[in-house]
Structures are given as C-alpha cells and as structure tokens.
Amino acid sequence: MRPEFHFSVPDNWKNDPQRPIFVDGEYHYYYLYNADYLAGGIGTSWRRATTRDHVSFVDHGVAVEKFTNGNGDCWSGSLVIDTEDTAGFGRGAVVAVVTQARVDQVPEGGQAQYIWYSTDGGRSFRPGANDPVLADPERTEFRDPKVIWDSSRDRWFMALAEGDRLGFYASPDLATWTRVGEYARGDLGLLECPDIFEMTADDGSSRWVLGVSANAKHRGLPATYAYWTGAFDGSRFLPDAHEPRWLDWGFDFYGAVTYPHHDASGEEDASLRHVIGWANFWDYPHNTPTLVTDGYNGDDMIVRDLRLVREYDGYALAATPTAALTGYATRTHRLGDVEVDGDLDLGIRASAYDLSCEIQWNTEAADHTGDIGFEVCRAVGGSRFVAAGLNLSGPHAYLDRTLTVNPTRGRTQAAFDPSTGRVGIRLLVDRTSVELFVDNGRSVQSHRVFPAPGDDGIRLFARGATAVFRDVTISELSVPPTPRA
Structure with missing residues (x-):
C-alpha cells in the first residue's frame, strides 16, 4: 500500500516535516524519524532526503541523531544557512535550531531550543552547545522554532509555538535571543509548527504571511495549516483580517512547512513557494495498514506550489500540485x-x-x-x-x-x-x-x-x-x- 508518487518514509515512522533548504542545486528535506518505532522504541531524530523537483526524493539516512547529548530527542525546528558566520561555525554553515527537553534545566517534560550545526552542507550535524539557547521554565508549551533572516533589521527572527500564542524573538547570532513580541489566539486550539515569510502577490504587491498548525475542530474548522496575510514590523504581525484562512480543509495536512522556490541561478523567486504536509493527524497516528503490508508508518501529501493571489476580500494562497508531477x-x-x-x-x-x-x-x-x-x-x-x-x-x-x-x-x-x-x-x-x-x-x-x-x-x-x-x-x-x- 506504499504510495506511487507521494513521499513516504523508507521504514518505521515519520511525522513532522522540517522546512527544506536549498544547497548546491538541490533541496534538502528533513523530517522527524523514529528508527525504533516497530520495536516499540520512542524518540525522533532528523532524517534527510534530497530532491530537485519536489516529486522524486533520494534518501540519505539520519542527519541529526536522537538522544545524543543528554538533552532528549530531537523535535521540530528549522534550518538556516549562516552565510555571514553570525553563529561562529564558519561561513555557509547550516545551523538548525531544534526543540529538545533537558530535565535538569527546564521542568520535567519541558521544552527548550538547542543549536545543532553542519559544516558539510547539511549532511551531518553536531550539537553546538549542551545548554539551550532559549528556555522558559514558566511555559509548558515552548517548541517548534521557525527562524528566518530579517534583512530589514539585519538580524535573525524566530516564531515559537507557546500554546495559545506564537512568541517572537530576535537574535544577532542564533545563540542569544530576546523576546520582541507575540501573536496570541485563544480560539484555535493548541498552536504548533509556526511559519512566517514575505511573498509577492499576483498584483505585484508584497505581503507577509503568518502560518501555524492549529486545531479548530471545536469551531467546525479544520485542524491543518491556518494562516493570515498582513504586515510585519519586526516585532508585531498585523493581520489583514481576524479570522485565518486555511491552506487545507481536509483531515490530513498537519505540521506543514513552506519553503522558497529557487530559479535556475539559485535565486529565490518571491512569487512562488512550496509546501509539504504530513498525511496524518494525532487523533489516529498509529492507525494504518501499511504497518502490516509495508513495514512503515509515515507519508506526506503531495508537495504543492503556492502563489499569493488577490481576491475580492483580500489576499489568499492558492495551492496546486507541484509542476513537475505531470x-x-x-x-x-x-x-x-x-x-x-x-x-x-x-x-x-x-x-x-x-x-x-x-x-x-x-x-x-x-x-x-x-x-x-x-x-x-x-x-x-x-x-x-x-x-x-x-x-x-x-x-x-x-x-x-x-x-x-x-x-x-x-x-x-x-x-x-x-x-x-x-x-x-x-x-x-x-x-x-x-x-x-x-x-x-x-x-x-x-x-x-x-x-x-x-x-x-x-x-x-x-x-x-x-x-x-x-x-x-x-x-x-x-x-x-x-x-x-
């Protein structure tokens, strides 16, 4: 029952996608992977696959190991290419900011953000430090950092999932973070896997997009990727409308991440992005016959091309199956x-x-x-x-x-x-x-x-x-x- 044209884990378990990065002409896609799932083991590492067209992927095995440094297993986070060596690991180092739990520094079951880095183009990673770069003992939900380079202010920016809100943080070096704002929503359930990016619309204007995996089933709404278009000043996100739009109205498009498209020269195309989402949901994560037929549990929905379109009531993301699928x-x-x-x-x-x-x-x-x-x-x-x-x-x-x-x-x-x-x-x-x-x-x-x-x-x-x-x-x-x- 393994899919013919969708991404699936080679064996055992996968869940959350991590935002792909573009290195040396190809996209590096990481995802949470448990090699011990079928044997009843716990914990996730980051496994890596590469693609040039968002349809055909090559598996490269585990890039960030789990239970490596006493800080717990690796949950969701994001990767950036540190072209100016702000973090001190070398120009062009790939730096991952990852959620892990360390019980001697945060409450038991608590969550904190740690740095991992790669000097071989994202193929393998080492811990950057044993201590977290961002922790908050008062917050139970404190995870899924999404980091971008804020070029207008010459600094790194992070959106972090904090239960019913997204915390906003800034840093000069990926190691020292200062809280600069938040975006709170108490009507969308638990917020996870935030996303933030700027995009050029089909009318030539530029808008910011703030996204999050949310569960609004109690309101008769989806439990997928909610987003708002609006303005961003480095600390505040001002949405165009109070109610979010939804990238998918179905049951199974969770933990989705978007990533920029790169043209033939490697430059980012501000009018086109891609999105990949987990083909599952936490109401029934272990309910699949592929465990018996193929020895694995974990597929993604098709990678989609995203364009920002102007409609009568504002801006919206239009999603189509990625072009190379045909x-x-x-x-x-x-x-x-x-x-x-x-x-x-x-x-x-x-x-x-x-x-x-x-x-x-x-x-x-x-x-x-x-x-x-x-x-x-x-x-x-x-x-x-x-x-x-x-x-x-x-x-x-x-x-x-x-x-x-x-x-x-x-x-x-x-x-x-x-x-x-x-x-x-x-x-x-x-x-x-x-x-x-x-x-x-x-x-x-x-x-x-x-x-x-x-x-x-x-x-x-x-x-x-x-x-x-x-x-x-x-x-x-x-x-x-x-x-x-």
Missing part, C-alpha cells in the same frame, strides 16, 4: 468532454493518478441545486468509495471518505462560488490518500484513506442537475524508486 505520467487517458445526467462509470481502473477537468452546469436552473462530482477508490458494486464533489445548494466542495476504510470516517467541506457555472477540478488519488483541488487551488481538501485491494474504479455523477465534465484527463502516475545515496 512529468511522471506513465499512461494518459484523454476522454474529452463528457455530459453526465445521473451516474457514469468509466472503463478505467487505477490506484494512482491525477484526474483533471472543468465542470460546467446550468446556472439558469430555477432551483440551483445538484450534487456533481466523482466516486474514486470505488469497489466493484459500489459498496465502498471516496466521494469528491460540488454541492451547488451549499454551496460547497466536499471530500467524503465515509464509505471506505479510513481512520475515523467523515466528510469535510469548503465554500466555493457556483455563480459562474464552472470550476476547475484536480483530484489526486494515490493508494492511501485522496486530495481535491478546486478552482486552481483556491481550496484544497486532503484525506487519508485505505482502499481494499481492487477498490480502483472511477465514477462521474451529476444528481439533481446535468453537468458537462470538460477535457477529462486521467494521468496514471508513478515515481520510480531511487536508490539510497
């Missing part, structure tokens, strides 16, 4: 325009593919109702499937894994505007996941699913309305396995 098609089915009134089963069976089309419907109908979409991972006879569709009377797009094997059962939804009578759809299906992209990535929903063997049918449906599925294209996808470096 180059991994092994077989393409071009069905053209398909008119549907009721149910239509396609004569195509596949377990890993990219389905794209534009759905059109009649906006002049008196009742403006209808349920239009797809059943994928469909069993012969239709007793099991995942539904992805548009409810015109909602109006909302939805992803529903209720009628298939899945961690918790359930349906998610996200608002969309049906007034134009058409919307673009992309649907990624890959063995244990389904991802729905609506309106060029204005909304996305991602679910973890576990189809039974042979549940690989595809149905189009238009119930209560007639619809035309234009330019239906189904590309079967596979990324050839790459040897470990």
Whole structure:
C-alpha cells in the first residue's frame, strides 16, 4: 500500500516535516524519524532526503541523531544557512535550531531550543552547545522554532509555538535571543509548527504571511495549516483580517512547512513557494495498514506550489500540485468532454493518478441545486468509495471518505462560488490518500484513506442537475524508486 508518487518514509515512522533548504542545486528535506518505532522504541531524530523537483526524493539516512547529548530527542525546528558566520561555525554553515527537553534545566517534560550545526552542507550535524539557547521554565508549551533572516533589521527572527500564542524573538547570532513580541489566539486550539515569510502577490504587491498548525475542530474548522496575510514590523504581525484562512480543509495536512522556490541561478523567486504536509493527524497516528503490508508508518501529501493571489476580500494562497508531477505520467487517458445526467462509470481502473477537468452546469436552473462530482477508490458494486464533489445548494466542495476504510470516517467541506457555472477540478488519488483541488487551488481538501485491494474504479455523477465534465484527463502516475545515496 506504499504510495506511487507521494513521499513516504523508507521504514518505521515519520511525522513532522522540517522546512527544506536549498544547497548546491538541490533541496534538502528533513523530517522527524523514529528508527525504533516497530520495536516499540520512542524518540525522533532528523532524517534527510534530497530532491530537485519536489516529486522524486533520494534518501540519505539520519542527519541529526536522537538522544545524543543528554538533552532528549530531537523535535521540530528549522534550518538556516549562516552565510555571514553570525553563529561562529564558519561561513555557509547550516545551523538548525531544534526543540529538545533537558530535565535538569527546564521542568520535567519541558521544552527548550538547542543549536545543532553542519559544516558539510547539511549532511551531518553536531550539537553546538549542551545548554539551550532559549528556555522558559514558566511555559509548558515552548517548541517548534521557525527562524528566518530579517534583512530589514539585519538580524535573525524566530516564531515559537507557546500554546495559545506564537512568541517572537530576535537574535544577532542564533545563540542569544530576546523576546520582541507575540501573536496570541485563544480560539484555535493548541498552536504548533509556526511559519512566517514575505511573498509577492499576483498584483505585484508584497505581503507577509503568518502560518501555524492549529486545531479548530471545536469551531467546525479544520485542524491543518491556518494562516493570515498582513504586515510585519519586526516585532508585531498585523493581520489583514481576524479570522485565518486555511491552506487545507481536509483531515490530513498537519505540521506543514513552506519553503522558497529557487530559479535556475539559485535565486529565490518571491512569487512562488512550496509546501509539504504530513498525511496524518494525532487523533489516529498509529492507525494504518501499511504497518502490516509495508513495514512503515509515515507519508506526506503531495508537495504543492503556492502563489499569493488577490481576491475580492483580500489576499489568499492558492495551492496546486507541484509542476513537475505531470512529468511522471506513465499512461494518459484523454476522454474529452463528457455530459453526465445521473451516474457514469468509466472503463478505467487505477490506484494512482491525477484526474483533471472543468465542470460546467446550468446556472439558469430555477432551483440551483445538484450534487456533481466523482466516486474514486470505488469497489466493484459500489459498496465502498471516496466521494469528491460540488454541492451547488451549499454551496460547497466536499471530500467524503465515509464509505471506505479510513481512520475515523467523515466528510469535510469548503465554500466555493457556483455563480459562474464552472470550476476547475484536480483530484489526486494515490493508494492511501485522496486530495481535491478546486478552482486552481483556491481550496484544497486532503484525506487519508485505505482502499481494499481492487477498490480502483472511477465514477462521474451529476444528481439533481446535468453537468458537462470538460477535457477529462486521467494521468496514471508513478515515481520510480531511487536508490539510497
């Protein structure tokens, strides 16, 4: 059941992604890894993989070992390239600021930030010091540092998850940190894995984005990546709106991190970023049949290209499957325009593919109702499937894994505007996941699913309305396995 074209850990366990860095023409991706998971062991190290196109990855093994220096195992953090040697490890050293727990300096179960460094381009790391560079004995939740270079003020800046708020810190050298502000939210559950970056929008303006993995299910909202656009002055973030937007409205896109795109010369492109998120959630982290079928537990959702777009009510991030994915098609089915009134089963069976089309419907109908979409991972006879569709009377797009094997059962939804009578759809299906992209990535929903063997049918449906599925294209996808470096 290992996915064909999504990233998965080679063995045992993975969870949180760490923000990739760009070194020597390739992206270095680190993630939390437990080599002792299947044997009942605990603790995480940082494992490294590299990619040039955000689709095909090469595994390089563990880069930051766990339980190395008495400071506990390694949790989430972030890496930077210290081009000016501010930390004293040499010009171009890769420095990681990592959360660990050290019971003799912070309360038992407490959390503090430690430095690790690499002088071989991020391939291996050593502890920079035994003492934490940032600790707070009064705070129980004190983790997941996200560090950026604040060029306007010639210093490092850190956003840190502190329960119901993000603490803001500044440093000249990655070792001495001063608290300069915070952003507090008491209505989004526990905040984790913060993110902050500046981006150029499609109208040419520049906005800051503050992101965080949040759990707002108690409000009927997602438990994925929430974000705000706004202004940042080095100590305060001023959001454009009080309510956050959500990068994914599904169940399984947690601990996500964004990272800049680099052009052929290595320069950052301020108008394009990428994002990768863990294909799981803490309500059911150990519930996966891949433990039995493939000896591992840990996938990511597809890397997505992010662009900041101006909309009628402000700025939003649009997310689409990363561009290089189309180059991994092994077989393409071009069905053209398909008119549907009721149910239509396609004569195509596949377990890993990219389905794209534009759905059109009649906006002049008196009742403006209808349920239009797809059943994928469909069993012969239709007793099991995942539904992805548009409810015109909602109006909302939805992803529903209720009628298939899945961690918790359930349906998610996200608002969309049906007034134009058409919307673009992309649907990624890959063995244990389904991802729905609506309106060029204005909304996305991602679910973890576990189809039974042979549940690989595809149905189009238009119930209560007639619809035309234009330019239906189904590309079967596979990324050839790459040897470990």
